[in-house]
Amino acid sequence: MLMPATENEAAGIIRAHAESGTALHLAGSGTRSGFGNAPLAETRLSSRCLSGIAAYNPAEMVMTARAGTPISEIEAALAENGQSMAFEPPDHRGVMGTSGEPTIGGACATNASGPRRFTAGALRDHLLGVRFVNGHGEVVKAGGKVMKNVTGLDLVKLMTGSLGTLGLLTEVTFKVLPAPKNAVTIVLSGLEDEIAMRAMAAAMALSVEVSGAAHLPESVRGRFIDGRLPQGAATVLRLEGLEASVTVRGEKLSKAMGAFAPVQVLDAAATSRLWRQIADVHPYADGTERPLWRVSMAPSEAWKLVAGLRLSAGVDAFYDWQGGLVWMRMEDDPAADTLRQGIRALGGGHATLLRAPEAVRATIPAMEPLSAAVTLLSERVRAKFDPRGIFNPGLMTQGART
Amino acid sequence: MSEAIAFLEPRDAVLSRRREIIEDLSELVPAGRLVHEPTALVPFETDGFIAYRRRPLAVVLPETTEQVAAVMKYCHRYGIPVIPRGAGTSLSGGAIPQEDAVVLGLSAMTRILDIDYANRCAVVQAGVTNLAISEAVGADGYFYAPDPSSQLACTIGGNIAMNSGGAHCLKYGVTTNNLLGVKLVLVDGTIIDLGGKHLDATGYDLLGLVCGSEGQLGIVTEATVRLLAKPEGARPVLFGFDSAEAAGSCVADVIGAGIVPVAIEFMDKPAIEICEAFAKAGYPLDVEALLIVEVEGSEAEMEAMLASIVEIAKRHNVKTVRESQSPTEAALIWKGRKSAFGATGRIADYICMDGTVPLSQLAYVLKKTSEIIDRYGLRVANVFHAGDGNMHPLILYNINDPEDAAKAEAAGMEILKLCVDAGGCLTGEHGVGIEKRDLMRHQFSDVDLDQQMAVRSAFDADWILNPSKVFPLEGRS
Ligand SMILES: Cc1cc2nc3c(=O)[nH]c(=O)nc-3n(C[C@H](O)[C@H](O)[C@H](O)COP(=O)(O)OP(=O)(O)OC[C@H]3O[C@@H](n4cnc5c(N)ncnc54)[C@H](O)[C@@H]3O)c2cc1C
Numbered sequence: 001m002l003m004p005a006t007e008n009e010a011a012g013i014i015r016a017h018a019e020s021g022t023a024l025h026l027a028g029s030g031t032r033s034g035f036g037n038a039p040l041a042e043t044r045l046s047s048r049c050l051s052g053i054a055a056y057n058p059a060e061m062v063m064t065a066r067a068g069t070p071i072s073e074i075e076a077a078l079a080e081n082g083q084s085m086a087f088e089p090p091d092h093r094g095v096m097g098t099s100g101e102p103t104i105g106g107a108c109a110t111n112a113s114g115p116r117r118f119t120a121g122a123l124r125d126h127l128l129g130v131r132f133v134n135g136h137g138e139v140v141k142a143g144g145k146v147m148k149n150v151t152g153l154d155l156v157k158l159m160t161g162s163l164g165t166l167g168l169l170t171e172v173t174f175k176v177l178p179a180p181k182n183a184v185t186i187v188l189s190g191l192e193d194e195i196a197m198r199a200m201a202a203a204m205a206l207s208v209e210v211s212g213a214a215h216l217p218e219s220v221r222g223r224f225i226d227g228r229l230p231q232g233a234a235t236v237l238r239l240e241g242l243e244a245s246v247t248v249r250g251e252k253l254s255k256a257m258g259a260f261a262p263v264q265v266l267d268a269a270a271t272s273r274l275w276r277q278i279a280d281v282h283p284y285a286d287g288t289e290r291p292l293w294r295v296s297m298a299p300s301e302a303w304k305l306v307a308g309l310r311l312s313a314g315v316d317a318f319y320d321w322q323g324g325l326v327w328m329r330m331e332d333d334p335a336a337d338t339l340r341q342g343i344r345a346l347g348g349g350h351a352t353l354l355r356a357p358e359a360v361r362a363t364i365p366a367m368e369p370l371s372a373a374v375t376l377l378s379e380r381v382r383a384k385f386d387p388r389g390i391f392n393p394g395l396m397t398q399g400a401r402t
Numbered sequence: 403m404s405e406a407i408a409f410l411e412p413r414d415a416v417l418s419r420r421r422e423i424i425e426d427l428s429e430l431v432p433a434g435r436l437v438h439e440p441t442a443l444v445p446f447e448t449d450g451f452i453a454y455r456r457r458p459l460a461v462v463l464p465e466t467t468e469q470v471a472a473v474m475k476y477c478h479r480y481g482i483p484v485i486p487r488g489a490g491t492s493l494s495g496g497a498i499p500q501e502d503a504v505v506l507g508l509s510a511m512t513r514i515l516d517i518d519y520a521n522r523c524a525v526v527q528a529g530v531t532n533l534a535i536s537e538a539v540g541a542d543g544y545f546y547a548p549d550p551s552s553q554l555a556c557t558i559g560g561n562i563a564m565n566s567g568g569a570h571c572l573k574y575g576v577t578t579n580n581l582l583g584v585k586l587v588l589v590d591g592t593i594i595d596l597g598g599k600h601l602d603a604t605g606y607d608l609l610g611l612v613c614g615s616e617g618q619l620g621i622v623t624e625a626t627v628r629l630l631a632k633p634e635g636a637r638p639v640l641f642g643f644d645s646a647e648a649a650g651s652c653v654a655d656v657i658g659a660g661i662v663p664v665a666i667e668f669m670d671k672p673a674i675e676i677c678e679a680f681a682k683a684g685y686p687l688d689v690e691a692l693l694i695v696e697v698e699g700s701e702a703e704m705e706a707m708l709a710s711i712v713e714i715a716k717r718h719n720v721k722t723v724r725e726s727q728s729p730t731e732a733a734l735i736w737k738g739r740k741s742a743f744g745a746t747g748r749i750a751d752y753i754c755m756d757g758t759v760p761l762s763q764l765a766y767v768l769k770k771t772s773e774i775i776d777r778y779g780l781r782v783a784n785v786f787h788a789g790d791g792n793m794h795p796l797i798l799y800n801i802n803d804p805e806d807a808a809k810a811e812a813a814g815m816e817i818l819k820l821c822v823d824a825g826g827c828l829t830g831e832h833g834v835g836i837e838k839r840d841l842m843r844h845q846f847s848d849v850d851l852d853q854q855m856a857v858r859s860a861f862d863a864d865w866i867l868n869p870s871k872v873f874p875l876e877g878r879s
Pocket of ligand 1: 449450489493495496508549551552557559564565568620831832
């Protein structure tokens with residue numbers, strides 16, 4: 001494993017590999033090393049040693065950190081100033097069965113966003129600027145260090161979620177926000193998936209600023225916060241903000257939601273644990289390799305996909321993002337074709353196979369296949385960053401594996 | 403007319419085929435959707451950056467995505483430059499054409515295709531105006547958040563191309579944060595869908611790349627945008643300070659205290675005077691700087707937030723505090739700010755600059771700005787989005803005096819360089835267009851810029867889409 005200590009050293013390594021056309025597996029700490037298809041590269045190049053917070057001014061709500069900085073270090077620095085990352089990066093060590101210290105570079109490369117994504121935006125919405133080494137071994141900067149910036153093409157968006165196929169991130173600058181001072185969760189009990197979706201949509205139509213909306217069917221409900229959620233499926237709605245705001249909004253929301261189901265309220269401590277566990281896909285962090293899908297669809301449609309699949313396959317599922325994000329665990333066969341056809345039939349979206357036994361993964365593209373025109377365009381874009389294709393070959397497009 | 407900014411040489415191969423091209427185009431769009439008579443082309447010669455104008459070869463105003471695709475396919479085949487255009491309100495010259503170009507206007511595509519409350523989104527054609535979206539859903543308690551001051555006129559397609567923002571984007575973000583998907587016609591006429599009603603995408607974030615690309619990567623014909631539930635209430639408060647420094651550090655402390663208002667707008671003394679003379683909003687005239695801070699929520703929430711903000715302002719020796727007691731009063735406070743451009747236009751010609759700076763540099767940059775302006779013997783009024791450091795110096799000059807115009811342009815460029823040197827960037831919302839094209843090398847190294855240009859080439863290898871814009875003319879590959 002190559003672990004350069006400086007950006008220059010990293011650029012030198014990449015230049016040498018570009019010249020010889022030798023592939024590199026880019027990584028942070030490897031806590032998501034199972035994500036995507038397995039890259040066809042012998043040598044791992046890690047940004048782990050490019051570490052440390054480079055600049056942080058709480059009053060400007062901006063932080064700059066080197067890519068290998070542990071997320072825990074960033075969270076600690078933010079907490080000291082009453083701030084946090086609004087995109088709530090999830091910890092997928094549990095579901096992925098990995099260990100190590102997740103890095104901010106890895107979070108950016110995977111666009112890791114948690115439950116607040118459907119209102120506050122994804123990590124990509126908070127990333128202001130990056131530095132990276134491209135496939136020529138050149139150091140490129142994109143974006144800036146200020147909140148608003150429309151100067152030139154937004155390469156920052158392109159780098160976010162590119163899974164290390166366009167370049168090695170060396171430094172990232174992102175927006176941070178005041179950490180909510182208080183939070184509560186309103187729990188509706190016993191709703192069927194379909195009604196739960198309607199209840200969540202109704203909650204989002206109110207002016208109470210719901211910042212988390214998930215539906216946890218009875219099959220998973222008991223696996224959250226030590227089984228302390230009330231009996232039956234739990235539809236959970238989070239409110240966050242200043243002390244006074246949360247109380248007022250909580251009352252308003254409880255009253256409105258009473259029309260759908262019996263309502264209970266969880267306090268700040270339970271709220272914090274519950275949403276951490278939702279982000280981290282806690283119910284399926286069970287040490288198994290049973291196929292796990294992450295599906296993103298229109299919130300009104302996702303439950304239909306699950307209902308349809310249940311007729312032909314063993315499926316366990318729960319919903320985040322107002323119902324639009326489905327975490328789906330299959331009993332045996334990953335049912336990739338049925339699943340992806342179902343998504344298309346219901347108006348589109350995408351499914352990513354996060355986890356499955358090695359033999360199964362080798363036969364199924366982990367990422368949703370793109371249309372021919374978008375594939376072509378993506379390949380042309382990629383060639384502009386990494387013409388020799390040395391970064392994580394095969395990871396995004398399984399076609400390149402064979 | 404100022405001539406400091408160059409355009410690409412028109413292609414002879416295109417100019418010499420003018421008649422033929424017009425004939426061919428007339429077969430691709432319905433009757434009445436092709437403009438080519440010289441007098442009829444005049445309105446398309448420029449946009450909101452009126453110091454420059456060029457007469458295009460022709461203008462097409464398609465009604466469907468398929469017609470847009472047919473026009474693109476044709477122009478691509480013959481190497482004819484295409485300038486996408488919405489309402490033409492760009493302040494950086496983004497929609498200004500050139501002699502060998504076809505302007506592809508989306509202003510006839512004004513249908514709202516789908517309003518979907520269950521998924522909190524709307525699908526609209528690119529020519530729908532920004533305000534029309536909020537108006538269509540307002541009665542049901544929803545709105546579309548990005549609110550550029552030009553929202554009555556500007557189109558969602560133009561907003562996407564410029565990644566436009568507005569006064570309330572401190573809380574709600576800019577266009578890119580509120581965009582779920584687009585239908586895009588690529589340079590060769592291929593139609594693709596990026597995003598949709600679901601969140602995020604597999605593969606590269608091409609949607610994020612297209613947003614803010616200034617009409618260089620493709621033509622947006624439809625957009626899926628996020629709708630939000632309207633807040634229960636909103637209330638602006640006006641604060642007057644003795645110095646820009648005091649106002650600036652008040653902003654920093656409000657944010658440091660964990661309060662993120664929906665808007666924090668700043669005006670300096672000249673801006674206050676200009677706006678007050680026009681809007682009679684009751685702005686204090688004995689202060690050096692004014693902040694409009696708006697909070698949202700229920701009565702109780704607004705009370706609590708405002709109490710903390712007022713407390714902080716007092717620590718910075720605030721001179722005037724005016725809380726709006728009624729919707730009428732609230733509207734009046736905003737009226738002054740919102741009429742800033744119009745009011746300034748009544749007393750002089752002006753160019754509106756648009757740089758961003760880190761909040762800690764605000765006071766310094768304001769001071770330096772006035773030094774630069776003094777040196778050129780001009781006047782400036784500053785009104786801007788303080789919460790995110792997006793400065794808008796309005797440089798006053800006389801458009802009929804070429805010397806004055808050249809000075810204003812030069813002073814503007816110096817101010818933008820100052821923003822970059824202070825750790826900010828060239829443009830926070832108006833885009834690079836032709837205006838700031840030649841300053842790009844001040845913010846980016848050759849390597850940075852080459853990477854951007856290479857990505858642009860991946861979409862449009864022959865550079866026929868809006869070719870004179872964004873990137874310096876020299877050094878293009
Ligand atoms: C008085 C005034 C106030 C303003 N206030 C603000 C403000 O507060 N915030 C702000 O951000 N901006 C502001 N602007 C600038 C301007 O309104 C925005 O840039 C707006 O988004 C432009 O929209 P438009 O429809 O007029 O686009 P146009 O001016 O027609 O075009 C702008 C750019 O977008 C491209 N384009 C247009 N439509 C498409 C399409 N469908 N597909 C691909 N490319 C396209 C054009 O090629 C051009 O590069 C203001 C302008 C004025 C005149």
